[in-house]
Amino acid sequence: MTIIGSEVVARALRQQGVDTFFYIMGGPMMHVELGCMNNGLRGIDVRHEQAGAMAAFAYARLLNRPGVCMAASGPATTNLVTGVAHAWADCTPIVALGGASPDASKGRGAFQEIDQLPMFEPCTKWAARVHSAKRIPELVNRAVREAMGGKPGPVYLDLPGDILYAEVDENALEWPDPWDPSKRSRPAGDPAQIKQVIELLKKAKQPVIISGTGILWSEAAAELKGFVEAAGIPFYTTPQSRGVIPEDHAYCFLTARSTAFRDADLIMVIGTRMNYIIGHAAPPRFNANAKIVRVDIDPDEIAGSPRKLDVGVIGDAKTVLAQLTSGIKGSVTPDTYSGWRDRLRGRNSSKTAEQEEILSNPKTPVHPLRLCKEIRDFMDRDGILCVDGQEILNFGRQAIPTFTAGHRLNSGCFGTMGVGLPFGVGAKVAKPDKQVVVLHGDGSFGLNAMELDTLVRHKLPILVVISLNGGWTADPKKEKPGRDLGYTRFDKMAEALGCYGEFVENPNEIRDALERGKAAVNKGQPALINVKTDWTARATTTAFSNYST
Structure with missing residues (x-):
């Protein structure tokens, strides 16, 4: 019996223990995606490919296993690069699969033809192009082992359309033993x-x-x-x-x-x-x-x-x-x-008491530290917190503790903006029974805001809180070009997409709004609380470079 390469990819992923993937439909990957679903894998279709890679990152971090994302050829696969690079910078194992123009027509100007492999080589542990459908089980197996072996990291497989639709004798395929986490190498120190x-x-x-x-x-x-x-x-x-x-x-x-x-x-x-x-x-x-x-x-x-x-x-x-x-x-x-x-x-002890007084700031507009305090006091002890932004990221580091291994996700070593909401998607898929809170700056939220739609369609109830300071960063002197974004009613946007939404300006009303958002989440509805914060509040942290935003 013959099967096509796309079906071989799906079976190879299933054999490796993959149960979920993040993707956007498109050729030549559609039969891979359909094959995965027919083999029992859950497909979470997102609204931007970079969000798919970022969601796979969060999934991997929370479950200590590779997260899988896939994209169609050309611009769809190039959209994966930022998410994959983020995983590389944070040493996180994701397996990225990209469709590609046909191998046989390479160099002849095929639809969406571009050499994708060199784009991924600098930001992966291992990257390869599949030239034979018979080798798909071997290369998928190697991809998983490379991602999880030693210091973890992302890997990439380039999948030409003609290879995905090539027929192969099912009985001629060789299936390597799947990666087994219980057999990972654990070398002792000298x-x-x-x-x-x-x-x-x-x-x-x-x-x-x-x-x-x-x-x-x-x-x-x-x-x-x-x-x-x-x-x-x-x-x-x-x-x-x-x-x-x-x-x-x-x-x-x-x-x-x-x-x-x-x-x-x-x-x-x-x-x-x-x-x-x-x-x-x-x-x-x-x-x-x-x-x-x-x-x-x-x-x-x-x-x-x-x-x-x-x-x-x-x-x-x-x-x-x-x-x-x-x-x-x-x-x-x-x-x-x-x-x-x-x-x-x-x-x-002395600094903690001093900090607590600062956190209780009653002023309006809301100081971001007061918002962080309200979230700190509201969250479950084992809740998962995803933080993304500029000021709110730094304030969150100072003010909100974490008590469970793996349950804190942020913009990471790469300083990637836009990770928050995709992280929330991946986190809720990985751990559906845990509270997931995404704390977003308003600027970073805009980069992947349409993942609210993903949450609604896939019934992933999480709570999103936005620090709405009207721009990309604090600007007390009003001297930063391109900083201002205005005070967008993201709560109205969330409602239009099927989420619960609420707008807050008074610090004393934050906790009640969070509780109402939680009630919506407990009923299965994603919620967004949009909190107007002080545009002059600048977080002071250790400098990472000799310049700053």
Whole structure:
């Protein structure tokens, strides 16, 4: 019996355990999409291909498995690039499938012909073009393994139309064993290096841990918490990995971060890159005399560290943390660093009280921090928060904690605008029983606002809250070109698309509006609360570059 290449793609995805994909219909991919649905996969058709890639990102982050997106040829596939690049910057495994003009007519000016592969090579771990329908199972299998192996990341498969419609003998196909997460490689750290780290811990007086999404991908949240509690070391996370340990943990001192970094004599960087997000762990933000320990599964990360390492351990975070926890027994305990924690706790307590007063700002227009406080107090403890924008992103980092691993999504290392609503789509598909809240700036919301329609059509009830400050960023001096966008009634737009909508100007009315939105969500209706905020309120955070928006 013969089947076409499109059906082979669908069966290969099913064999790899894929149950959902995000897409927009179009040739030559339509029979792939139909085949996937006929094989039991759920198709979520979005309103822009970049939103499909971003939704796949959120799905992957929340379920620790590849998210899948697909697009038609030419401009449809080029629209995937931004979402794929975002996944590359945040080391997130998505499998992107792009339709392409026929292989046989390459170079002859076929419809939508453009060399798509070179566009994806710089922003993927692996990218390939399929030249034979018989090899589809092999290449889909490799795509999944490449996405999930070692340091995760996106991959891309280019699918020419003539290959997708080519007939192949079903009995001639070879099906590799599917990727099995239980069999992933978990290399241990070199025992000699583990001993070196333990010796540094014994000598240290003021250590800190900085962890990243490597903890999520390694499924090492429990091991990190176990090591932190066994050693008594204060911990901090990158914005992308908040919640790996609940942020109300006794050893979490969020508002004393600057003091901890500046005064630490041992800095342990576990499962995260030493990039601009953590200031490259460089002075003056970090103690110039501190010892540096790094744990990463990627040898290139260790080799390319921007600051000299005292110990660089190549290994899986889950395995290495277990080694360290076992190795410090009897020599390093919470009492070892009690004085250091007391100092940070005192600093944290004084700043927390000061911050709470600021958060309760009663003024009108609403200060974004007051909006963040209302969302903080409203959300479920295990709710999923997606934050996207400029000022509101930074204010949200300061004001809203996270308590569950993987349940915080934001604009990431790439600083991508427009991710919020697509993240909400992917998050609700991945975890339909969890509360999903998207906190959006009004500028960033406009980039993928039509995904409200996706929420309605696919019955994905989430709560969207917009900080409506009338432009792309705060502008207290009115000096930024192209900043002003006006105060759009996005709540009316939401209502027109079938969502519940509400407009709020008084800070004392925010909580009641959130509760009414929640009531709509509980009935299965997406909701949008549009809150007019102060256009002069500028978030002050650590500078990532020598210029700012």
